[in-house]
Amino acid sequence: MHINMTLGEKVRQLREDMDLTQGALGKELGITQRKVSYIESNTYEPSLSDIKAICTFFEISANYLLGLPENLTHPEK
Numbered sequence: 001m002h003i004n005m006t007l008g009e010k011v012r013q014l015r016e017d018m019d020l021t022q023g024a025l026g027k028e029l030g031i032t033q034r035k036v037s038y039i040e041s042n043t044y045e046p047s048l049s050d051i052k053a054i055c056t057f058f059e060i061s062a063n064y065l066l067g068l069p070e071n072l073t074h075p076e077k
Contacts, residue, residue, distance in 0.1 A: 007065055008042040014058045015040075029053040 005013065015025045015036075022040070023033040030053060038044035046054070055062050063070050 004067075006042050007046070007067070008040045010065060011036075011054060012040040014054075014060070018058075025057075028057050 015022070020028075021033075022036040026033045026036045029036070029050070031050065035044065035050075039046050039050070051062055051065060054060075055065055061070060062068075063072065
């Protein structure tokens with residue numbers, strides 16, 4: 001997957017890679033097909049619970065989904 005993809009583009013690519021419809025993904029995530037469509041089109045900003053469900057279902061990190069570096073660390077005090 002391309003690193004500069006939006007969150008919605010990543011969700012769409014992950015869904016298509018698993019040959020799922022938006023409705024089928026919605027059922028897996030406990031959300032409507034319309035909400036999946038809005039997330040994929042970047043019309044709707046997913047809630048924390050949506051992000052957790054997406055990451056859990058696809059077995060990906062939130063950092064990846066949100067476009068953050070995987071190796072973020074806390075600054076030294």
